[in-house]
Amino acid sequence: MRGKFLKVAVAATATAMLATACGGGGDDDSESAGEAGGTLRVYASEPAFLTPSGGDDEPSLYVIRQLYRGLVKYNAETSAVEMDLAESVESTDQKLWTIKLKSGYVFDNGEPVNADAFIRSWNYAAYAPNAQNNGYFMKRIAGIKDVQSEDPDGDGPQTAPEPKAKELSGLKKVDDLTFTVELDSAFSGFPTTIGYPGFFPMAQACVDDIAACNEKPIGNGPYKIDGSWQHNVGINVVRSDSWKGEAGKPDRIEYRIFADVDAGYSAFQAGELDVMYTLPPARYKEAKAQYGDRMYEQPGDSFTYVGMPVYDPAFEDKRIRQALSLSIDRQSIIDAVFDGRFTPASGFVAPTFEGAREGVCKYCTKDVEKAKQLLAEAGGWPAGKKLTLWANAGAGHDLWLQAVGDQIKEALGIDYELKVNLQFPEYLDTADKKKFTGPFRLGWGPDYPFMETYLYPLYGTGAGSNNSGYTNPEFDALMKEGDAAESIQAAIPSYQKGEDFLGEDLPVIPMWWSKVGAVYSENVDQFVWNAVSDADYGSISLKQN
């Protein structure tokens, strides 16, 4: 009886609070900003690294973003670039960038955050023998080839020789608070890239003893670590006195580390967590019903596609690719296999991005008649040949891929077989070497909030992740044009024209975009989700008693 009474009471207070929040939010700005204080307990997975140069996975980034701060930050709603530690980031030719820093910022150990701190950090990440995951992101800076040694015999086991240089030739210090960055080629989107934690500064003491800095980070952000990283257990951060910028909302953030999202969800249900940035897929519906208004949903930016082996003669004709895409009903697969946890894709750039348009792909809604017609025009599918659909093993992709195969079979009468026995490393290796013999599943997430991140790396001639082998000189030229544009806004039309080519040529079949699904507890006053950097725990305010 008592339990029931309590539930009713809790529900009643929750409704009352919700009502007041709705009533008071609009007219009073100070109130809607949320009050500071309290301890925020959040769900986390074990991070890979807590250094800006090493951490490139979601769990790492969520911690690093509170411990460190970079040149720019992103607006939570519009994803626009805003200056953070930088006073200005400017260039006249989009190739040589001059970065001026604000003065007065320091690391937790007292070292100043100056031009050297950034140059040091970027050089450290880029130097291949340091084996830092974020070395990948320095690829645009001039001199990258000299700090990453060439393999002497292509793919052999020989030890790579020492790189020619230790430092990137493109980074030059002008004075204490100014430095210049020279890129390999012009790139108008450069200011959007440097808000990524891989570009955050590092203290000299951190680079000198990177292992110690990983355990007990020397940050420059609004929070500093309390104690040290308790591996697989938790990470606690508290307000940092040395931070001069806008202070974070909670006094303390406790990251509880879970090995498995189901165990984390149980802890959330038991009231041990305030925020869970992800949900166990199987309990998505239940959570939605149970937490309703305390569940935060927003379109995400993670792209799932079915790649086309354009290098294979059987898929050379774009009409074949268009026909395959036209026979798939994306929404029905999302509903049947994923409980509606995705948004069907009709373009190649995430809907939340500036410059994204609906319906760029004209072949992304089901139209069996048109599909049949296009297939016939292309000369049909070789009789008896099976379509091989590829996915990596053990990640649950076979379920939806089978649905794709069934729909193609029903629409076009092409029989299919699934090839889902490759483990992830070998699967990626197959992709790198372009050995897929049929449509293959892959995904993509943005590196920076600039639409180019979805275009050139995936479809540019010879680009790193162009696994379909697509080549289109006109597309490449448009990408160059956008890269050299005067500003971020000026670049968009060129990129959009480039995207139009993709919508016609379909080097990959767009499938769907992720949806963010987070839940938060009754202790949370205002829940903030950053459109670019995702969960931003420092901006979440708690109810104060």
Place this chain on the structure above:
Amino acid sequence: MGRYVIRRLLQFIPTVLGTMFLLHYLTSLAIQFSGNPARALFGDRTPPPALLKAITERLGYDDPCLSQRGNPCLGLFADRLQNIFLTFPPDFGINLRQRPVTELVADALPFTLKLLVIAILFEAIVGIAAGVLAGLRSGSFVDYLVKISTVFVISVPIFVLGLVIREFVGVKFGNVLRGQDWIPDLISVGVFTPGFKPDYPFASLVIPGMVLGATSLAVTARLTRTSIMENIRADYVRTAKAKGLATKRVIGVHTLRNSLIPVITFLGVDIGAAMAGAVVTESIFNVPGIGRLVTLAARSGESSVVIGVVTMLVLVVLLANLLVDLLYAVLDPRIRYE
């Protein structure tokens, strides 16, 4: 006795080496057939070759034999043995996140030990007590209760039991307790929780430990029960009774001591089984121990972690078995080791 122990210790050597080779071969095969684990770190982003190479080298996956399917990689095995046995401190290698395996184990071990102590104590105390009660009054209500409840526990796999307990005891029942003000936090927040909690490092392990010990508890109770029933009719017990000894002494010293031999054997062997069970229990209850460590390592193909941890587990099982054999002599004076 001394010679016996030395002989047993010498037998450890081939066992450990054999296990290590098997593990080494299996993990090498896994890499040969599923590709370089370092490549998976980058996911959809194709890494620059120089960077991938530097990381592969640092993680120790650059041996050419790892790309030849079926190659037993004897050279790599020799290197591994050398690093583990001939260097001080032993070097078990690093995981994909470049942390030494010895450090990973040192972090995880205390949690698993706590969990094991709770599990073994729980199954020994409750199991033996239930077995004695049932065995002394065969056919009584207590006997039937023990028989039926143990069948029930044995027939439910540990992962089902664990999930059900986490959901209903940790979350649902726990939430009811947390709503009552008069219950101390140690109980409502500490013990009845869906998983391990850093704030209550011991209390929050009680339920996971009990789940881990549950199946063995049932077996312990049944073993004790049968053993007691057999011994209670033995001649020496009748003699003891005829001598006029107090019932307490007849049961507590004479009967129980003899009856415990099979139970002790079982408990010793069970330490190994409990370690295996910890793999499941720790994953369900989010205990950052050895079991969870090895599960995650196996999933991501971290061969150095799998080899290091499993080798250590093998040593634990071997030592536990040796200890059990030595305990026989203590319990039964007729057994002597030459």
